[in-house]
Amino acid sequence: MKKRSVAILFGGVSSEYEVSLVSAASVIRNTPADRYDVTMVGITRDGRWRRYTGPVELIEQDRWADSSYVQPAFVSPDRGHHGLVVPNESGCEIVRLDAVFPVLHGKNGEDGTIQGLFELAGIPYVGCGPLSSAVCMDKAVTHTILAEAGIPQARWQTVLTRDFRQENFAALEGRLRGALGYPMFVKPANAGSSVGISKAHGPDELRAALALAFQHDCKAVVEEFIDGSEVESAVLGNDQPVVSVLGEIVPCNEFYDYEAKYQNDATELHIPARIPDETAALIRETAARAYRALGCSGLTRIDFFVKRDGTGIVLNEPNTIPGFTSISMYPKLMAASGVPYSELIDRLFTLAIERMAQTSTEV
Template sequence: MVKLNVAVLFGGQSGEHEVSKMSAKSIINNINKDKYEIYLVGITKCGEWYLYKGDVEKIETDEWKKEAIPVVIGPSTKYKGILTLKDGKYEFYPIDVVFPVLHGPNGEDGTVQGLLELLEVPYVGPNVLSSSLCMDKIFSKRLFKESGIPTPDFTIVYRNELNDINKKDEIFNRVSGIGYPCFIKPANMGSSVGITKVHNENELYDALKLAAKYDRKIIVEQGIDAREIECAVLGNENPEASIAGEILPAHEFYDYDAKYYDEASKLFIPAPIPDVKMEEIRDLAVKAFVALDCRGMARVDFLMDKNTGKVYLNELNTIPGFTKISMYPKLWEATGKPYPVLIDELIELAISANKEKCTNW
């Protein structure tokens, strides 16, 4: 059997660099090596690209860099692959499909997708526009509201406003309209990086300054006493939703440490919710996926009010975590798609979407 050449991109220049390495390691450990020839392409925090052929266990520790070779993936359709230079010699590795495992800015936001579109090579996940819209929490929430999808109320604060003394009262008034507690988030970031739950006015400015380290746009979101529910979506033209799962965070909310390091956080799959709520969440997940014109995959995060049971769509992640504890592969496994089968389907969907784009009517 002729193997497909799959390039797995990991690392990247965002605050989610470490999570990306964990996700890539997990994908490589679960992908069918009999079907695919894997090329690991690591991107450093400085934006340098390397081809790595060594032990996957060295990815998380950064030891991989010692054995890596500088690499170029350019936009020319003549060279659909990886070009390396070592000891004055060039080598070219053709690529059939790319699996970008790059969470956050400069990876999940349409930038890498744009490069791959120019290259005309299939890639896993949504296209440029959908990736950009889903990455930006402000624009995605506006589209949710326009599509009749319930989402928590929010307002926006810009980084340059924080240094303007004349804006301080206006910012406090704006946030007061949302109320406390509220969540302060960078508009373009994931894995709970830069997020703070603010309980009162005294905590506000420190939280805004933290979020401003990661983005010039900051979203202030209504705090809801809610259960955290997640659902996975898979497909192109006819997407389907997995069963939903519930997260019981070890901390006050599901922050970075609670997600990746605190083993006291618990996942319940399926979520212990009424059947009618399960179907409502699955339907809303697909509706949001279609509203933002996604393809391939997305993890859709919900909040279910503990008092009223009302469901709110919080955000949609186009390159969800693939670590050993991540919900996206776990949800599909519980729905009947083991991890290796899920990877197969994602690659098939990428190739199918590329063919559809090139079809002449």
């Protein structure tokens, strides 16, 4: 069987640059070499695209861009190229691609921007389309759509930068306290990996939390605190998505922040989650409904809270390009569901190609 030519993108202009490097290294190592020829493409912190031909270890160490293994390259929006353009002394080399896996977390990676480029280029890509990517990236929009779909969520409020700067803070604090109560979570509307998220127990912490969130986005989402266990699901597929067994997270910190996710081995992961079978079934059914309501395709990790008082479940948030590191929940959950890492990568590329073919037929 002829190998497919694929590209794996990493890095990017995002606060989640470092996580992308580690995720991409895992994806590269687990892409079946007998089925795929892999081209590695890195995007520097300041947005320069480079084809990379060196050891995978240098990606993890963030030494890839300063090596002798890089040369300028970029994805062409011209469908005649259908791939990567690599300028050289004699002109340009065209690397035709069958599919791309953008292992790009956060802004410019899972917010619909890079997906729009691949749509223009006609190149199949792993993950959700431009609209669903943007919808799932913006927590306020996600809340709005899920509310319309009747999916249970935490109570929430949106705060814009101008609200924080221009509105009397006492009035703002009163509005949020009255709607949500303390403690409350403050999140940048457009960020992932728990970057910029704080738990506020009072007015002073709320002010600091909003200031931190606005370092990452011009819009913040403030949510009520849900006292519950954190349970995650992995969803895979296009028109007929399947939901994995569930995993439970017991964070080492007060909540599942960036350190607990990527830097502290004390965080506990339980697969399957330690919840009743009927609760697990409800979460899996709700995850599939949310996946369809948000227009997802390819893959998404969907996170929930199971309330400790036994009153039900709450959808926390979706993540359209979840972590793919060796300790990340998405590949772990799929492996526990009978889809080992290498097979998962193969399925994701296949789903990407099928989705683009279906879209082209419909057009």
